[in-house]
Amino acid sequence: MQCCGNTHISLMPWKPLVSYCCRSLSAPRPRRLVVSAAAAQPTASNSGDGSNGGDDLSEVLNGKVAKGSGTSARGRRLLKIREEKRKREYERLHNYPAWAKVLEGACKNDTELRAVLGDSIGNPELMRKRVEERVRKKGRDFHKSKTGSVLAFKVSFREFVILFLHSYNPVDSYIWFELYGSPSDQDVDLLGSVIQSWYVMGRLGAFNSSNLQLANSAMEYDPLYDPDKGSNVMPSSFHDIGDVEFQDNWGRVWVDLGTSDFFAIDVLLNCLTVLNSEYLGIQQVVFGGRRMGDWEEGMTSPDYGYKCFKI
Template identity: 45%
Template sequence: MGRGEGTDYDKDPEFAEILGSCFDDPEKAQARVEERIRKKRNKILQAKTGSSNPVKVTLNKFNFSNSYIWFEFYNAPLANDISLICDAIRSWHIIGRLGGCNSMNMQLSQLPLDHKRPTYDAIQGANVTPTTFYNIGDLEIQDNLARIWVDIGTTEPLLLDVLINALIQISSDYVGIKQVMFGGREWENWKENMSEDAGCSVHKI
């Protein structure tokens, strides 16, 4: 088969040319690849846009069956930030609703780190008390504040840990989150029944 035969490089002729010369002059091809990476570095490596400060997490009489989760951002989140947060919360809800966050069935994570041939007890997994996630509201945002109502139903702290871990990563890499509070009916500067015209936005989960 000839060099490059059967492969379509039409979308990147520069790279095709580099590949074509790698057999004739490998050092030159390597130099061109390194130069290409330097030129496209900003497109390859995306700078973090979040915050290096740790997210403050508090629990304020959190009721697993009827509570708000509150978020305070360093700045009002942009459209892309809101989309990312909604996707994260939506994924969290789906995993929870399917019983994926069940601390009573953590067989593999509880094995020793040096365990070479882990096994899974299917009978134990099938007989464990199931967990669920009954209901979730829409994400409401007012300036740099947000809240979402949840009815988890089952008292399962692992669900909260999973969400907190995701929010910490989002805060570090994408949009800075100053603090998250589980529970509480009020938040300073939050206005009930604010309309969209007044600055409140509602996002479906």
């Protein structure tokens, strides 16, 4: 073999892939290993046992993996993820806003607040945006207490008794409710449903003190009720009722009690007592009167705080 005018001397004839030029015998030069493409492929034994020795060698030859690094790409990614997680945990423990901790604590006992925050818990910035969005939508309703009032409401009558007994005047047959604040839609539905149920029972003659057979007798193990006596009592029934209206923190309902007696008033006040203590705070209930507070006749625009429950 000729190379640069010199003859090749094969030092290892059984490996034809490696040879040295005769010039290297007189002047030392860096040796270069020549590997054929066939030698870079995995052998049949390597591919059969499931090892990836051939693939690793190819990656080394192509420069994809740094020799001598001691770590794989997957290992470096896992290390980076663990480091980022550690930094987030450190930030949460040392730099977490105090108000965010308060909100997270309140979520444990407040289902409404937990629904507002949703999956933003742990992300103060997203939590702040969720709360601001809720306040913009609900306004004062977001801060309104839903647990009622610990104080009993005041009850007063303004000519209602005289009109009821003598010269009944439908114009003055209003029942007024003063709340602690402007009612939400839920509050309107709640109080309106109570008044509606009260009217339905009155319409069916439920409030008739002339037929209180069990209430006026000593309760026994097996009390007796006389249905004939109950059917012979003069009927007692409501005649008519209007819608429950609200302007700001005042509500009213017009009602024609018909032949019902004051037993109907007692039943209504009993219902409102529990409603006030458990669900919706009421400052006072007034029977009778043409106008209360800042009520304006004809102001039925929702823009001015008007709300209505249809009966």
